[in-house]
Every structure is written in C-alpha cells, then in structure tokens.
Amino acid sequence: MAFIPSRIKKHQTSAGQGKLNLNSMMDMFTIILLFLLKTYSTEGQLISPSQQLTLPKSNIEKPPEVGLDLIVSKRNIIVNNELVANLDDVRNNKSGVMENGIIQPLAERLRFYAQKAKKMEVDYGVKFSGKVTIQGDIDLQYSDIMKVMRTCGLSDHPNMRLVVYRKE
Amino acid sequence: MAYRPSFRRTVDGESSDPDLTPIMNLMVVLIPLLLSSSEFIKIGILELNLPPAAGPMTEELGKPKEKIRTLDLAVSIIDDGFMITSSLAVLQDKKGGEGPSIPNKEDGSYDFEGLSQRLLEIKELAEGKFPDSDSIVIQANPKINYQTLVYSMDAARSIRVNNRTKALFPQVSLSAGII
Numbered sequence: 001m002a003f004i005p006s007r008i009k010k011h012q013t014s015a016g017q018g019k020l021n022l023n024s025m026m027d028m029f030t031i032i033l034l035f036l037l038k039t040y041s042t043e044g045q046l047i048s049p050s051q052q053l054t055l056p057k058s059n060i061e062k063p064p065e066v067g068l069d070l071i072v073s074k075r076n077i078i079v080n081n082e083l084v085a086n087l088d089d090v091r092n093n094k095s096g097v098m099e100n101g102i103i104q105p106l107a108e109r110l111r112f113y114a115q116k117a118k119k120m121e122v123d124y125g126v127k128f129s130g131k132v133t134i135q136g137d138i139d140l141q142y143s144d145i146m147k148v149m150r151t152c153g154l155s156d157h158p159n160m161r162l163v164v165y166r167k168e
Numbered sequence: 169m170a171y172r173p174s175f176r177r178t179v180d181g182e183s184s185d186p187d188l189t190p191i192m193n194l195m196v197v198l199i200p201l202l203l204s205s206s207e208f209i210k211i212g213i214l215e216l217n218l219p220p221a222a223g224p225m226t227e228e229l230g231k232p233k234e235k236i237r238t239l240d241l242a243v244s245i246i247d248d249g250f251m252i253t254s255s256l257a258v259l260q261d262k263k264g265g266e267g268p269s270i271p272n273k274e275d276g277s278y279d280f281e282g283l284s285q286r287l288l289e290i291k292e293l294a295e296g297k298f299p300d301s302d303s304i305v306i307q308a309n310p311k312i313n314y315q316t317l318v319y320s321m322d323a324a325r326s327i328r329v330n331n332r333t334k335a336l337f338p339q340v341s342l343s344a345g346i347i
Contacts, residue, residue: 022188029195036202049211056318060212060325133213136314142245143310145317149216149342164318166210 049163050078053137058164067131067161068113072148074137079109090147103147107155114156132157214321216342239298241290241337243283245308245320248272250283252290280319284327287336304337317342 049055052073071078077085085105089097097104110132117128132152136145152160240255249268270282287304294301304324308317321340326333 022192026188026191026195029192029199032199033195033202036199036206039206040202049209055211056315058212058214058318059322060214062212062215064211064213138313138315140314141310142308142312142314142317145314146310146342160216162214162216162318164212164214166212 050135052076053135054139055135055163055165056138057167059167060164061166064133064163065131065161067133067159068110068157070132070134070148070152072134072136072140072144074139077103077106077148079106079113082109084109087144090144098147101147101150102154103151106148106151110152110155110157129159130157131159131161133161133163135163214318214340216340237298238300239294240300240305241294241303242305242307242343243287243320243324245278245306245312245316247309247311250278250320252283252286254290278316278319280323283320284323284336287324288327288329288334291336302337303339303341305341305343307343 050071050073052075053071069080072087075087076083077087077090085097085103090103114128114130117126120126121128134145134148134152136148149160152158238255242253244251244253246268249271252269270279270286273279291301306317306320306324308320324337324340326335326338328334
C-alpha cells in the first residue's frame, strides 16, 4: 500500500538546497591573491619594453634604473618615443645622417635632452648624470650598437646601460 | 488571548554560512588589479664601463717611474670563436696552433662555457697580481650579433661553479676597435 503524501511536508521548503557552495572558489581566490601579492613588486615598471623589438637575455641580477629612453629597433632609432633616425641610413653611412662615425640626428636629440636636464639641474637641483638606457633588438649588429654608443658618449650621455631580459 | 510563542525562542543558532559576497567582490577587484600591475618578465640592465683612456698622455706627464704592469685583458669575438689577449700574451687554443683561443663548437655556435672556464683559469692566475684584475674589454667583429655580445659579457662577468656564482671580471667594457 502506498503512503499518502504528507500534507505537512508539502509546504516545507527545504533550506540549503539551492545554495551555491563557494568554499572551493574562495580557496582558489585566496591562493591566486597570495601568489600575485608575492610577485608584485612595489617598484613598478620603470622601463616598459618596446613592442617593436626583442631584448636579449642575460643572467644579470641588476634591477633597472631610470634614464633617457633610447630604443634601437630593427629599423629605427627612437628617443623618448620620437623617431630620430632610420637604421638603414645609419648602416649605409648616408651623408647628413652619419658624420665622423656619429649619428647626427641622434646626437642633436641627445644634446637637446642633456641641455634640458642641465637646466633642470640649475633650476630645481635634479642631478644630471647623463644616464641613458639602450633597448637594443636581439638581431642588431655590433657595429650598429657601437655607433649608437659612440654617439651617446659624445653627446653628454656617457652613462650607458643596456636593457636586457633577466633569466631566472 | 495569549500570544503565539515566538519562533526565535525555539530556533536557536542555526549554523548559517557567513555571507561571502563582499569578500568575493573584493577578490574580483583585487585579482585583475594585481594581474595587470605585476610584471612577469623581469627586466635588468647591463651597466657599461667605457674603456679606460689609453694613450701616452699620462705617461708623459708623470715622472718616469716604475711602470705598473697591467693585465689589459681583452676578449675579441670573431667569426669562428673567441680570442683572449692580454698585455703579456695571446692565449692559444688547446692544440697550441694559430686561430681563436676558444674555437666555436662543432655546430658553429659560440662556446660560452668554454670562455668562462678559460677566464676562470686566468682569473685564478692573475688575482691580486695586477691592478686591473677585475676588468675586461670586449670587442667584436662588426657583424657580431647583439645577443652573442650580451652572452659573452655574461660569460666574462661571472661563472657558476658548484651552484655558486663566482665573479670573474665584473667590470666589462666594450671597445669599438676600428670602424
């Protein structure tokens, strides 16, 4: 004989049936949060690598420093996001671009920034150290880098640093 | 008429879950924020030292005194290997013949470990005997690749022996040679 369905239980709403269990999700979030907090550096990114190039890898430990931003990509030379010279002209020793082994437009640009920085030093006491960070593409040739560095050295920016990816 | 007994008196402390919604909100905001601001690729810088100014200037000015012997160690990256030179000698390859001090590996790639190893030997010999036993000059052929240069600088700067990093010649300078 079948039971008669209980009339009392008919109106009982069972508590906790349609509830979402968030425990595992909370665990996951906590772990992710801790991981991200651990990898988070308070310094932030001082140098943002350019999109147009691949930096070389190195096992150096030294963290980046701020300096004048000089990018030598596969095609162009860029200072502070301004196109300065074409690398093909530099390679072909085009007159007006290359003179006495110096990349003329780059030298002008660097001297302009050096002058501005020196003015800042007089006005506000920000020390000018002639720092320049060079982001060079992995496929550059030694002669290109040498030309750029020579120009930097002769244009009031003797403190050169090469930007690389750190291998862990 | 008597009141109906209160429900709260009988239903005591039902174990209810804490309300996780605010924490979830916090997580949802914090995780994208941290994800966007964390750097996964570490960036470093190689500090360059300009080659020491050479030339007769300083010697002419000073009184003739005992000349300080310097090491003047230099590594030249050429197409088929590394040449290690100093003021005293040119390092020859293992067979003692002409050619690069550290020839390329058989597959044509540069032998950076070999370079580090030879420089370690030189470092052990030269340590303390010369005033410039920390510095090295690297020069290269014009066509040498940038990455090769950076690897060579790494190889000259330090070596890993038994899982410890030993400094070789930390003051790396680049030399232009003659363009």
